[in-house]
Amino acid sequence: MSRLTEIAVPETTVQKARCGDEAAQARIYELLAPAVHGLIRRIVANRALAEDLFQDTMMTVFERLDSFRGEAPLGAWVRQVAVTRCLMYLRSPWHRARLALERCEDHVVDRSGGPRQPENVLRIALPDRWSDQMDLERALATLSPTARAVVWLYDVEGYSHEEIARQFGRTVSFSKSQLARAHARLREWYEPQTEGQPCAPT
Amino acid sequence: MRPHVNHFSQPPRPPAVGDIARTLRELPAEAAPPYDFAEFRRRSRERSVPGRQWVTWPYAAAAAGLTAFVAAMALLGTNRAVPANDDLGPAVSGPATAAVAPGNAPADSSQPDGVASSQATGPRVGGVASSQAAEASATADDPFERARAAREWLARQPTEPALVRAGPRLTVTGLEDRIAWFDDALTDQRLHGATAAQLKVLQQERARLVSSLAQVRYAEALVAGGS
Numbered sequence: 347m348s349r350l351t352e353i354a355v356p357e358t359t360v361q362k363a364r365c366g367d368e369a370a371q372a373r374i375y376e377l378l379a380p381a382v383h384g385l386i387r388r389i390v391a392n393r394a395l396a397e398d399l400f401q402d403t404m405m406t407v408f409e410r411l412d413s414f415r416g417e418a419p420l421g422a423w424v425r426q427v428a429v430t431r432c433l434m435y436l437r438s439p440w441h442r443a444r445l446a447l448e449r450c451e452d453h454v455v456d457r458s459g460g461p462r463q464p465e466n467v468l469r470i471a472l473p474d475r476w477s478d479q480m481d482l483e484r485a486l487a488t489l490s491p492t493a494r495a496v497v498w499l500y501d502v503e504g505y506s507h508e509e510i511a512r513q514f515g516r517t518v519s520f521s522k523s524q525l526a527r528a529h530a531r532l533r534e535w536y537e538p539q540t541e542g543q544p545c546a547p548t
Numbered sequence: 549m550r551p552h553v554n555h556f557s558q559p560p561r562p563p564a565v566g567d568i569a570r571t572l573r574e575l576p577a578e579a580a581p582p583y584d585f586a587e588f589r590r591r592s593r594e595r596s597v598p599g600r601q602w603v604t605w606p607y608a609a610a611a612a613g614l615t616a617f618v619a620a621m622a623l624l625g626t627n628r629a630v631p632a633n634d635d636l637g638p639a640v641s642g643p644a645t646a647a648v649a650p651g652n653a654p655a656d657s658s659q660p661d662g663v664a665s666s667q668a669t670g671p672r673v674g675g676v677a678s679s680q681a682a683e684a685s686a687t688a689d690d691p692f693e694r695a696r697a698a699r700e701w702l703a704r705q706p707t708e709p710a711l712v713r714a715g716p717r718l719t720v721t722g723l724e725d726r727i728a729w730f731d732d733a734l735t736d737q738r739l740h741g742a743t744a745a746q747l748k749v750l751q752q753e754r755a756r757l758v759s760s761l762a763q764v765r766y767a768e769a770l771v772a773g774g775s
Binding site for chain 1: 575
């Protein structure tokens with residue numbers, strides 16, 4: 347497992363890539379692409395959207411490589427580009443409209459039980475560590491895109507509330523409340539299921 | 549009362565994970581990129597090229613269309629303005645004027661004095677005084693003087709058009725003069741390499757005049773047959 351900020355890219359490779367050396371650019375792509383794609387997939391769950399944003403991010407990286415000053419690792423700079431791209435998408439009216447449509451579809455499809463709940467997802471018995479991870483993956487998938495992005499940026503990428511608020515163009519309390527609600531939701535997912543359905547009518 | 553039997557209720561889950569953040573950090577942070585660098589380059593080129601094509605080609609087509617339209621309108625305006633000036637010559641010193649100028653020998657004795665056609669040339673040929681006829685004959689040799697005199701004469705005419713009874717002869721003459729002018733203009737434009745659009749405008753105008761002349765001739769024939 348490697349985070350974007352921990353990926354070391356040689357300075358000479360960056361210099362050559364700046365000059366348009368395709369081999370150097372390919373090397374940077376090989377080094378950074380998996381982590382960039384992983385980050386984008388975490389923030390934007392949809393595969394097709396993640397692919398589009400990944401392409402945008404990598405294009406921006408190579409187009410603006412001249413503006414990278416080298417004060418921080420290249421991975422950190424690339425992560426910033428990727429996060430900005432993702433949050434721009436999440437803030438866009440197009441994304442909000444899409445969410446509203448999805449919510450409508452959920453109500454139409456699942457009339458009896460309302461919107462999909464975490465309980466509707468099948469749980470499989472696995473070794474504890476894998477099971478926890480899979481549960482967490484499923485729990486993350488039930489969060490709203492905004493809440494998922496806030497949780498990931500705060501808990502995994504190490505962003506502060508101020509940085510998250512700046513990225514979203516909102517207040518610090520927005521970031522804190524989103525994180526608190528998301529954590530509560532994730533804890534609910536882990537809580538023991540005490541109430542089951544009876545096997546026969548009473 | 550029967551006891552609450554719940555054979556299929558799930559066993560209690562393991563204790564809740566206290567540190568969600570730690571578990572999140574243990575999740576795989578990498579995902580295989582959807583394509584390799586070559587495919588990435590190809591997609592990058594695809595995203596850039598259509599934008600340039602879109603900017604260039606429709607705008608060029610629109611600009612060409614607009615230029616052609618403006619050129620056609622300019623040519624049409626020019627062609628309508630020039631014959632009006634040329635017509636002033638015959639209106640003053642040609643057969644039309646001779647027919648209505650009492651000082652000169654009238655070419656058409658059927659036309660009453662001071663009466664002119666309002667169909668072909670409008671009120672500008674009606675009611676010409678003897679002093680104006682003399683002035684016209686004095687300047688008949690110089691076309692520029694003739695045009696200037698005609699303009700002055702036009703400026704002296706009342707703004708309200710007069711309702712007059714006009715015979716078909718002036719109308720026919722005026723139409724024939726205009727058709728002849730358009731024939732000359734067509735020949736001239738062809739020799740100077742005018743575009744098809746410009747020639748088409750001239751031809752349309754000439755066809756319209758020929759159609760008008762045919763209608764007048766037909767009406768003339770009907771009147772002659774009736775009488």
